Amino acid sequence: xxxxxxxxxxxxxxxxxxxxxxxxxxxxxxxxxxxxxxxxxxxxxxxxxxxxxxxxxxxxxxxxxxxxxxxxxxxxxxxxxxxxxxxxxxxxxxxxxxxxxxxxxxxxxxxxxxxxxxxxxxxxxxxxxxxxxxxxxxxxxxxxxxxxxxxxxxxxxxxxxxxxxxxxxxxxxxxxxxxxxxxxxxxxxxxxxxxxxxxxxxxxxxxxxxxxxxxxxxxxxxxxxxxxxxxxxxxxxxxxxxxxxxxxxxxxxxxxxxxxxxxxxxxxxxxxxxxxxxxxxxxxxxxxxxxxxxxxxxxxxxxxxxxxxxxxxxxxxxxxxxxxxxxxxxxxxxxxxxxxxxxxxxxxxxxxxxxxxxxxxxxxxxxxxxxxxxxxxxxxxxxxxxxxxxxxxxxxxxxxxxxxxxxxxxxxxxxxxxxxxxxxxxxxxxxxxxxxxxxxxxxxxxxxxxxxxxxxxxxxxxxxxxxxxxxxxxxxxxxxxxxxxxxxxxxxxxxxxxxxxxxxxxxxxxxxxxxxxxxxxxxxxxxxxxxxxxxxxxxxxxxxxxxxxxxxxxxxxxxxxxxxxxxxxxxxxxxxxxxxxxxxxxxxxxxxxxxxxxxxxxxxxxxxxxxxx
Amino acid sequence: xxxxxxxxxxxxxxxxxxxxxxxxxxxxxxxxxxxxxxxxxxxxxxxxxxxxxxxxxxxxxxxxxxxxxxxxxxxxxxxxxxxxxxxxxxxxxxxxxxxxxxxxxxxxxxxxxxxxxxxxxxxxxxxxxxxxxxxxxxxxxxxxxxxxxxxxxxxxxxxxxxxxxxxxxxxxxxxxxxxxxxxxxxxxxxxxxxxxxxxxxxxxxxxxxxxxxxxxxxxxxxxxxxxxxxxxxxxxxxxxxxxxxxxxxxxxxxxx
Numbered sequence: 001x002x003x004x005x006x007x008x009x010x011x012x013x014x015x016x017x018x019x020x021x022x023x024x025x026x027x028x029x030x031x032x033x034x035x036x037x038x039x040x041x042x043x044x045x046x047x048x049x050x051x052x053x054x055x056x057x058x059x060x061x062x063x064x065x066x067x068x069x070x071x072x073x074x075x076x077x078x079x080x081x082x083x084x085x086x087x088x089x090x091x092x093x094x095x096x097x098x099x100x101x102x103x104x105x106x107x108x109x110x111x112x113x114x115x116x117x118x119x120x121x122x123x124x125x126x127x128x129x130x131x132x133x134x135x136x137x138x139x140x141x142x143x144x145x146x147x148x149x150x151x152x153x154x155x156x157x158x159x160x161x162x163x164x165x166x167x168x169x170x171x172x173x174x175x176x177x178x179x180x181x182x183x184x185x186x187x188x189x190x191x192x193x194x195x196x197x198x199x200x201x202x203x204x205x206x207x208x209x210x211x212x213x214x215x216x217x218x219x220x221x222x223x224x225x226x227x228x229x230x231x232x233x234x235x236x237x238x239x240x241x242x243x244x245x246x247x248x249x250x251x252x253x254x255x256x257x258x259x260x261x262x263x264x265x266x267x268x269x270x271x272x273x274x275x276x277x278x279x280x281x282x283x284x285x286x287x288x289x290x291x292x293x294x295x296x297x298x299x300x301x302x303x304x305x306x307x308x309x310x311x312x313x314x315x316x317x318x319x320x321x322x323x324x325x326x327x328x329x330x331x332x333x334x335x336x337x338x339x340x341x342x343x344x345x346x347x348x349x350x351x352x353x354x355x356x357x358x359x360x361x362x363x364x365x366x367x368x369x370x371x372x373x374x375x376x377x378x379x380x381x382x383x384x385x386x387x388x389x390x391x392x393x394x395x396x397x398x399x400x401x402x403x404x405x406x407x408x409x410x411x412x413x414x415x416x417x418x419x420x421x422x423x424x425x426x427x428x429x430x431x432x433x434x435x436x437x438x439x440x441x442x443x444x445x446x447x448x449x450x451x452x453x454x455x456x457x458x459x460x461x462x463x464x465x466x467x468x469x470x471x472x473x474x475x476x477x478x479x480x481x482x483x484x485x486x487x488x489x490x491x492x493x494x495x496x497x498x499x500x501x502x503x504x505x506x507x508x509x510x511x512x513x514x515x516x517x518x519x520x521x522x523x524x525x526x527x528x529x530x531x532x533x534x535x536x537x538x539x540x541x542x543x544x545x546x547x548x549x550x551x552x553x554x555x556x557x558x559x560x561x562x563x564x565x566x567x568x569x570x571x572x573x574x575x576x577x578x579x580x581x582x583x584x585x586x587x588x589x590x591x592x593x594x595x596x597x598x599x600x601x602x603x604x605x606x607x608x609x610x611x612x613x
Numbered sequence: 614x615x616x617x618x619x620x621x622x623x624x625x626x627x628x629x630x631x632x633x634x635x636x637x638x639x640x641x642x643x644x645x646x647x648x649x650x651x652x653x654x655x656x657x658x659x660x661x662x663x664x665x666x667x668x669x670x671x672x673x674x675x676x677x678x679x680x681x682x683x684x685x686x687x688x689x690x691x692x693x694x695x696x697x698x699x700x701x702x703x704x705x706x707x708x709x710x711x712x713x714x715x716x717x718x719x720x721x722x723x724x725x726x727x728x729x730x731x732x733x734x735x736x737x738x739x740x741x742x743x744x745x746x747x748x749x750x751x752x753x754x755x756x757x758x759x760x761x762x763x764x765x766x767x768x769x770x771x772x773x774x775x776x777x778x779x780x781x782x783x784x785x786x787x788x789x790x791x792x793x794x795x796x797x798x799x800x801x802x803x804x805x806x807x808x809x810x811x812x813x814x815x816x817x818x819x820x821x822x823x824x825x826x827x828x829x830x831x832x833x834x835x836x837x838x839x840x841x842x843x844x845x846x847x848x849x850x851x852x853x854x855x856x857x858x859x860x861x862x863x864x865x866x867x868x869x
Contacts, residue, residue, distance in 0.1 A: 129862035154861035539621040539637035541822060541829040584867055
């Protein structure tokens with residue numbers, strides 16, 4: 001329990017509010033004309049105020065009430081990140097209904113599955129491309145009442161009984177607002193802390209996706225508990241680019257900014273993140289390891305293209321930076337001479353690296369959702385970007401543990417949030433209890449029961465250990481444990497994350513359940529391997545020929561051999577194959593966060609696996 | 614089958630622009646290999662780099678067993694590589710026959726030049742009719758025939774054809790490509806063909822590469838390329854069934 005903020009009935013107060021929507025309404029009133037969101041239109045950043053935020057959400061909420069959306073019913077949102085996404089999110093939550101998102105990369109069938117599973121009455125659709133998906137699968141969604149399209153472009157001649165446009169929705173809301181001036185606020189006041197604030201679908205690496213119900217209380221807990229660890233102020237600028245249907249981006253780009261009144265800038269598209277980063281220069285930035293890795297490789301590619309003199313200076317400056325970071329990690333400070341050379345290195349090189357990455361104003365970077373290399377964290381510390389790793393899952397409403405940037409224990413995911421208890425079961429599984437544990441899976445009480453221990457702990461399914469400082473270290477997934485034919489238990493994640501720390505490997509899946517020895521399927525990083533091949537003058541044409549090039553296979557073999565050296569004999573990889581198709585987020589083998597799905601990969605690439613046994 | 618042309622990891626600049634960002638292709642003897650790509654993909658830069666008009670910044674080019682990167686274009690031409698450039702570039706004030714004889718310039722004194730002239734005329738009868746006419750006064754299609762004929766006169770081991778369909782009517786394009794196919798069959802001329810008209814190029818060639826932004830994104834025999842969903846949508850203009858009968862958005866390219 002959190003001291004001082006928990007009321008006798010168990011709800012959590014922040015700023016006198018016990019639900020996200022009350023806090024949001026309060027913040028909108030206070031911040032009024034200040035900027036809440038920025039979005040690029042025709043290449044120019046435009047600002048939108050907290051008043052815009054509130055008014056739009058109120059119209060949308062009113063319109064949904066007109067159309068008969070009731071408390072506890074779902075609205076599906078199929079769109080890339082944009083301010084309308086968040087307007088609709090808060091509008092729906094304010095009237096006690098439940099917003100939930102679909103990845104834009106999902107197929108028509110996946111969309112139909114999610115709409116049916118959540119029993120959604122309404123579906124928000126971003127544009128004509130996504131509309132085609134809906135039209136393709138509409139027959140499979142009998143329960144859906146209406147689809148609302150945000151963008152009219154390319155749809156001027158389109159008319160359909162079941163489809164309306166966003167501007168029509170707003171107009172309907174405006175009219176309703178005149179008729180019932182207080183209805184929205186009344187509904188908002190009636191939302192209870194135990195009501196579901198959002199439904200977040202788990203990525204479904206095993207079995208069909210399940211909707212996790214996250215309550216207002218869960219989110220209030222996140223805000224209060226992380227207040228000191230992940231402080232946000234109204235001066236902060238953020239960049240929103242990870243999918244908002246994922247709980248991580250929802251916390252960092254919706255709930256946290258509401259807590260403090262920070263500004264959220266929307267990236268134009270996933271492809272332009274690096275440019276948008278430089279334009280915005282956020283003070284807080286949350287990303288997945290893949291993106292931090294890309295930043296690193298961008299800089300390293302620039303280094304390799306620099307003059308020999310430039311390279312020497314670069315390496316020297318990085319060394320100074322790493323020295324300072326190492327001193328800080330050990331709780332020491334630099335001696336005066338080293339301090340001076342660090343200042344020089346920072347002035348000459350490190351500050352330029354930061355500005356090339358858009359990290360000139362960065363106060364705190366966070367990473368999560370997948371393991372990240374400790375060396376990479378140290379490198380970022382070295383160039384002056386404080387980056388800390390956290391851990392959480394949808395079922396813990398986002399964050400469960402996070403490193404304090406002021407006391408970053410690299411290699412761990414940090415201590416549990418205040419008010420949240422983390423312990424390790426006898427079989428090594430991580431168990432978590434606290435105000436952030438979700439209410440359960442939507443319409444799946446049996447699955448909810450499976451994931452909770454009798455004494456109220458969430459069974460995370462992850463395996464880990466807690467060090468002497470109370471920091472958690474994740475070692476793998478329980479379900480993924482491989483039992484070889486020899487009877488040895490192996491956690492593949494440990495081996496896989498070591499492999500992934502190589503810039504040439506973007507993901508790997510270790511195989512060996514009920515087999516004589518371990519093997520591995522590897523997805524190479526296109527950009528870095530292409531660069532390698534080009535530098536070494538290795539001929540290749542398309543991606544497949546790159547993956548088949550002898551030198552590339554040898555390069556990966558070296559990484560595998562290096563990794564093997566860190567493991568006991570039975571845990572060593574005997575053979576591997578490279579996946580020779582360039583996978584995209586649309587492929588079933590990949591999660592929207594570009595992680596390989598073990599089950600799908602094993603099925604799809606069975607032929608490759610069989611070659612190795 | 615021996616490889617006539619082997620391009621490895623070539624990087625070339627077009628002015629300040631890096632037009633080729635590491636391109637590797639191979640042309641086996643007796644085959645037609647085609648390069649597809651949109652405007653600005655680097656197709657012509659690749660051709661010019663092979664024939665020596667542009668020096669590659671990096672990479673190797675092997676032609677008939679010899680390294681030719683960095684060699685002067687006239688040396689490369691006389692070693693048996695004929696470049697039929699984009700836009701034909703015939704000598705307008707010379708007659709058709711003079712243009713053709715110029716094509717055999719590097720074989721000066723060879724006895725069989727007259728036979729070859731007959732061979733060219735047999736493929737392009739219109740050129741025989743107009744042998745005394747100044748070539749600048751002929752139509753675009755006839756000039757294209759002349760440019761190809763001029764290339765043939767060098768008895769090349771490899772002929773580079775840069776957009777032979779440029780500015781030609783559909784019917785004429787078919788005729789020219791028919792002759793290109795016949796030359797390949799009957800005269801065993803090896804060709805590297807750059808073309809915007811992906812349909813006709815893939816139906817003529819044995820093997821193809823897709824060049825985008827200076828990189829090869831896809832390679833395969835023509836059959837495979839013709840059946841690829843991406844090629845069909847982005848190069849052959851075929852669209853999948855749409856729910857609304859019209860479609861503005863493009864699917865993402867995967868190149869499979």
